[in-house]
Amino acid sequence: AQTVTQSQPEMSVQEAETVTLSCTYDTSENNYYLFWYKQPPSRQMILVIRQEAYKQQNATENRFSVNFQKAAKSFSLKISDSQLGDTAMYFCAFMPSGGYNKLIFGAGTRLAVHP
Amino acid sequence: DADVTQTPRNRITKTGKRIMLECSQTKGHDRMYWYRQDPGLGLRLIYYSFDVKDINKGEISDGYSVSRQAQAKFSLSLESAIPNQTALYFCATSAPRRGDYNEQFFGPGTRLTVL
Numbered sequence: 001a002q003t004v005t006q007s008q009p010e011m012s013v014q015e016a017e018t019v020t021l022s023c024t025y026d027t028s029e030n031n032y033y034l035f036w037y038k039q040p041p042s043r044q045m046i047l048v049i050r051q052e053a054y055k056q057q058n059a060t061e062n063r064f065s066v067n068f069q070k071a072a073k074s075f076s077l078k079i080s081d082s083q084l085g086d087t088a089m090y091f092c093a094f095m096p097s098g099g100y101n102k103l104i105f106g107a108g109t110r111l112a113v114h115p
Numbered sequence: 116d117a118d119v120t121q122t123p124r125n126r127i128t129k130t131g132k133r134i135m136l137e138c139s140q141t142k143g144h145d146r147m148y149w150y151r152q153d154p155g156l157g158l159r160l161i162y163y164s165f166d167v168k169d170i171n172k173g174e175i176s177d178g179y180s181v182s183r184q185a186q187a188k189f190s191l192s193l194e195s196a197i198p199n200q201t202a203l204y205f206c207a208t209s210a211p212r213r214g215d216y217n218e219q220f221f222g223p224g225t226r227l228t229v230l
Contacts, residue, residue, distance in 0.1 A: 043223070044223055047218055100146075100171065101219075103150075103219055105150075
């Protein structure tokens with residue numbers, strides 16, 4: 001069975017600095033998708049970034065980028081120039097390719113950005 | 116705007132009561148999912164459906180049932196609520212065949228408290 005592990009329950013960062021959130025996963029599949037979701041206090045689930053496992057290039061979305069290490073089964077999220085609005089819970093998620101496209105989530109990392 | 120809506124947004128009920136959480140979507144997606152979120156556990160899949168004739172149990176379906184009344188509606192029922200079903204519940208939709216990169220779109224969530 002696939003599992004997703006986020007080893008940092010809480011993190012904090014100063015505004016304008018960079019922070020990296022860790023995620024590891026376990027799977028025997030070769031093709032899959034990885035996601036980072038943000039959940040602000042409004043509790044809405046917002047997709048931050050996605051990565052297809054067959055792509056070697058790391059995904060980037062503005063201030064958000066990932067470090068995808070397929071062999072190590074690692075998928076970390078880097079937030080550059082942190083802003084107060086980045087304060088949220090962040091979930092790493094895994095989706096096998098094909099089938100029912102079910103998402104498997106990690107436990108989450110609560111990020112606090114301080115002024 | 117095309118959207119995923121959930122009703123109610125918040126609900127307090129008593130042990131033993133039957134309760135239904137409703138999800139509607141105007142995205143035209145065929146796949147719908149129900150998740151529950153608990154602190155320290157992330158989101159876990161309860162049920163999922165590919166169309167009105169396709170209902171599948173997820174990771175934690177015990178104590179829950181679902182109904183896919185139409186392509187756009189997917190309801191989650193707790194036949195006899197118990198306190199450990201207190202959680203935040205999310206509905207989600209997806210339509211991979213439309214080239215959405217398997218992204219799941221989430222509703223705003225329902226906060227359920229069982230006393």
